[in-house]
Each structure stands twice: as structure tokens, then as C-alpha cells.
């Protein structure tokens with residue numbers, strides 16, 4: 001009885017407030033003449049104005065009108081959980097939840113639940129569609145979800161539905177200008193002082209969300225369509241991904257928002273075999289034109305080169321090695337011929353069993369490679385055999401790739417980020433788990449925290465990485481990433497290029513900045529991406545930092561930053577007392593003062609500092625680096641110069 005009677009048939013206007021545990025963030029859910037809306041305030045200031053909720057269905061009336069509340073269920077949750085790897089060892093999951101069970105007043109009596117979770121750090125909600133009396137399957141035409149931020153806000157955007165997927169430079173614009181869909185995470189600075197990020201969590205079997213302005217100047221979700229124009233076909237019961245809004249008073253506040261992971265479920269199987277990794281690669285030599293992916297005289301993935309690189313891994317103390325271009329399918333124009341790639345047939349000059357045996361003798365983990373070029377039909381046919389083949393050869397890591405502007409699935413061209421794409425990425429991940437294989441996915445689906453449930457999803461690309469150097473990147477890019485793309489989880493940026501002055505791929509970076517990336521850009525697998533001879537010949541002292549820096553962290557403490565301009569972060573090594581600090585700047589040089597008050601009190605530490613020389617510059621003195629050691633304590637203040645396009649890296653350990 002109870003609530004049904006209270007808010008039932010006659011009651012068409014209804015409001016309910018859900019407050020965050022600290023009481024500062026308040027989400028107001030409302031039914032207005034049967035329409036669903038929500039709005040958000042923090043500290044009494046508007047974050048989102050009244051925004052519409054609802055779902056449009058094929059062959060049915062929209063979901064979201066004519067609704068009445070049947071039942072409201074509320075709870076408070078507060079528990080910490082341990083991560084297997086990541087930016088924090090322990091994460092607190094603390095929120096107030098309200099589930100609104102709704103029913104239509106029309107004779108269909110269709111049912112819909114909207115579940116909100118209000119955290120101190122933001123708000124999440126999702127639609128849940130229970131089995132209905134009249135149907136079991138739905139075709140979703142559109143989600144009506146709005147995010148009504150002040151349109152005078154600034155936003156950092158990359159365009160959606162473009163040939164290079166997420167690989168674009170971030171543009172700062174006003175929300176008014178978001179006339180075409182942009183990807184999430186969408187970072188926004190409001191005129192009343194908030195930094196918010198709109199994104200989604202737990203994206204499974206549904207189109208991924210992009211966002212654009214509608215005719216009422218409200219940001220509205222635009223779910224990536226399938227080739228037939230539908231957004232998704234779903235079997236009931238069904239829940240959409242969580243729609244998430246991080247809310248902070250500073251840009252660096254966004255960095256440690258852990259809502260995405262908290263909104264995903266714990267794993268349901270044993271993943272104790274998952275291990276983060278640092279790896280080198282038969283890779284950058286191809287980008288600079290020394291070697292080729294394709295067979296021929298300059299073929300990179302030969303048995304001989306693999307042996308040389310395994311020896312180098314051993315000498316340099318890096319435990320992983322990626323080998324690309326090893327299988328049949330790279331002949332000619334691989335982007336065009338990808339439909340014929342074979343994932344179990346090595347080229348004749350590549351003896352996988354022999355290489356794998358040598359790698360194991362030398363304690364080097366091989367990272368296999370599957371470039372699908374987006375030909376999912378071709379890949380899925382071979383996927384299980386291909387994973388088995390690697391597993392039988394002792395390979396536990398695979399870098400996969402989906403280059404190509406669209407995926408080919410069931411003979412149709414589909415967006416990578418459509419429901420069909422999302423389903424494929426998940427299928428690959430689950431199959432990989434069956435063979436105890438960890439994935440590094442390039443041209444991926446964006447991160448939505450699912451690595452909590454599937455920790456073998458070690459890292460992904462999903463933004464412009466170092467391979468875009470040589471003209472397309474400027475130093476602001478790496479200062480945008482922490483506040484945008486990286487809010488969705490780790491990224492394989494392929495850091496550590498020491499050959500910064502290469503004529504083919506000249507980097508917009510100093511050498512010290514290459515070290516900084518290992519701290520500023522989190523990734524569950526970090527690449528030391530250059531050729532070994534550059535580490536041994538250009539600056540072996542600087543390489544020490546790459547050897548020392550861990551991949552998994554105890555905790556993360558963002559120190560300073562401004563979106564697109566600079567970013568400085570400290571991280572404590574997992575299960576250790578060592579700390580690492582990284583900093584990057586845009587094309588302006590700057591001096592920063594770093595307060596070390598996060599260190600243990602009354603303890604003597606030593607800091608190994610790798611910083612730009614005073615005359616270093618990303619254009620004409622890229623290699624100018626100073627490496628020095630200093631005694632420090634929690635009282636110390638470090639004064640560091642970052643050259644234009646430069647950066648710094650510091651290791652701090654107890655004396």
C-alpha cells in the first residue's frame with residue numbers, strides 16, 4: 001500500500017531530495033505532470049538545472065511520460081574495497097541511494113525504475129527496465145537524458161562519429177558551441193565555480209553515450225547508433241549504464257574521483273593471475289621507418305630482432321616485450337587487407353615457440369599482438385584459437401587493435417562505440433579471461449570502470465598517444481588528458497621516447513617530460529616505447545627512472561594543475577614507502593613549488609630529481625636534462641623549473 005497510495009494515481013507532481021553523505025550535494029528527482037526530471041545543487045549553488053529523463057522506444061510510446069511513483073527505496077552505503085592494481089590500493093564507496101519504482105498511468109502499466117546514487121563527489125543514475133507484462137524485448141530509439149549545465153560554461157571536447165574515433169586534440173569551447181556530438185568524459189567548468197565531468201559507468205551491451213546541445217540549449221545524451229539507426233536492442237530486465245556527473249570545486253579535484261569504479265561490480269571470478277606490466281616493444285622502430293610491420297628486408301618482427309630485444313629487456317630490467325607485425329596479414333596495405341589477417345600463422349621469419357622459450361628462460365613476458373583493423377567478423381572467427389595459440393606459447397598479454405574508421409560486423413559497417421562494438425570488446429575480454437590473458441586495447445571502447453569487474457582489462461588507448469608526435473601534438477595535449485580522457489581510466493600513451501629529435505617523429509617534448517608521463521598518465525601496463533639502443537646510448541642515467549617507476553600505486557595525490565596548461569601529481573608506490581612525482585607543462589615554461597607535506601613526518605628521505613635544464617625547450621634543446629639528488633623531509637618545498645613543453649620526474653625514497 002503505503003507509497004502507492006501516497007503518490008499514486010492522483011498525485012501527478014512529486015519531488016524527492018537525495019543528499020550526499022556529507023549533505024553538500026543534493027539531487028532533486030521530480031515527477032511533473034507525469035514527466036521525469038532531476039536537478040543538482042552543491043552548497044546551495046546550481047550544478048544542473050531541471051533536466052529531463054526518459055527513453056524513446058520503437059513502436060511504443062516514450063518511456064518517461066505519464067508516470068506515477070509506486071515505491072521508493074532508499075539506503076546509505078559506506079564500505080572500502082581493495083583494488084588489485086590501479087591508482088589507489090583502497091577505495092571508499094560511500095553514497096546515498098534512492099530507487100524510484102514507476103508505473104505508467106495508462107492501461108499498459110509499463111514499469112520503469114530510476115536509481116540514483118549521490119556521492120560526496122557527484123551524482124549517478126541509471127534506468128532499469130524490469131520485465132513487462134506485455135513485452136520482453138525493446139528497441140531503444142533514443143535516451144532523453146539531459147544534463148542542463150549553464151550553457152555559458154566552458155567545455156573541453158573531442159568530436160564523436162569521426163574516422164579517427166577518440167583520436168583528436170581537445171578543443172576548449174563554450175557549451176553553446178556543442179552543436180555536434182562530442183565524446184565523454186566531457187569536462188566542463190561552470191561560471192559559478194564548478195568543474196564537472198559527464199560520463200558513464202558500467203557500459204555493457206548498449207551504445208556508448210555522446211553528448212550534444214538540443215534545441216533548448218540543454219546538453220542531451222546521444223547514444224551511438226547501430227547501422228539501422230536504432231540505439232540498442234535490449235532484453236528485459238535491462239539496466240542502462242550509469243550516467244555520471246563528477247562535481248568538484250577545482251580541476252584537480254576531478255582526478256581522484258573514483259565513482260566509475262565504485263559503480264561497477266566486484267569481480268565474480270579469480271583474477272589473482274593478473275599482473276600490471278612494464279614492457280618494451282618491437283614497435284617505435286616501425287613508426288620512425290627503420291623497420292616495417294610488413295614482411296620484407298626491413299621486417300621488424302623477426303626471430304633475430306626478438307632475441308635482441310629480449311636480451312635488451314634483461315639488460316635494462318624491463319620485464320615485458322611487445323612484438324607487432326608477426327602474423328600473416330601485414331602484406332601490402334594492411335589497413336585495406338585487414339579482413340584477411342590470420343592470428344595463428346606467424347610469418348616465416350618469426351619462430352614464435354622458439355622466441356617464447358627464450359623469453360621464458362630470460363623471465364620476459366611477451367605481449368602478443370592482434371591488429372584486427374576493425375574486421376570483427378574475421379577476428380571473432382579466429383579469436384578463441386588465437387588466444388589458445390598464445391596461451392599455449394606461454395603468452396599472457398595481448399595488445400589488440402581496431403584501426404580503421406568503422407568496424408565490420410555481420411558484414412555491416414558499425415561504429416566502434418555502438419552496441420555491437422561494445423559487445424565485441426566485452427566478448428574479447430571475457431574470452432581472454434578464460435585463457436588468463438590480460439588486454440591492452442588500442443582503438444578501444446572508452447573506459448567506464450569495468451576494469452573493476454574485469455581486471456584483466458589492463459589498459460587501453462582511446463586518445464591521441466605518442467604515435468601522433470611528429471607534428472600533430474602540441475605540449476598542451478598531455479596537460480588536457482589528466483582532466484579529460486584519463487578520468488575514464490588508464491591509458492597506454494607509449495611513453496619514454498628518448499629519440500626526441502628524430503627527423504620523422506620529432507617530439508613536442510623534452511627528455512625529462514618523457515619520464516614525467518609515467519606518473520602523470522596512469523596505465524595498468526606502461527610501455528618503455530623507444531628502441532633499447534636509445535636508452536643505453538642517449539642517457540642511461542635518465543633511463544634509471546623508467547626502471548624504478550612502478551605501474552601500480554598505493555595512493556594518488558594530485559598537487560597542482562590547470563586544464564591544458566600544467567599538471568603535477570604525486571603517487572605512492574603500492575606496498576612501499578617510495579613516492580614518485582611527475583609534472584608536465586604546455587608550451588609555456590613555468591616554475592612550480594612543490595610542498596612535500598604528504599611524506600611521513602620526522603623521516604629522512606632522498607629525492608632523485610630529473611628536471612629540465614634551464615635552457616631546455618621542446619623545440620630546440622630537448623635533451624637538456626639535470627639529474628640530481630637532494631635530502632628532503634615532509635617540511636621541504638621543492639622549487640622546479642619546467643621548460644616550455646617540458647616536465648620533471650622525481651623518485652623519493654626513505655634514507
Ligand code: NOJ
Nearest residue numbers: 324371401403442443461
Ligand atoms: C594503431 C595503434 O595505435 C598502434 O599502436 C599500432 O602499432 C598500430 N595500430 C598497428 O597495429
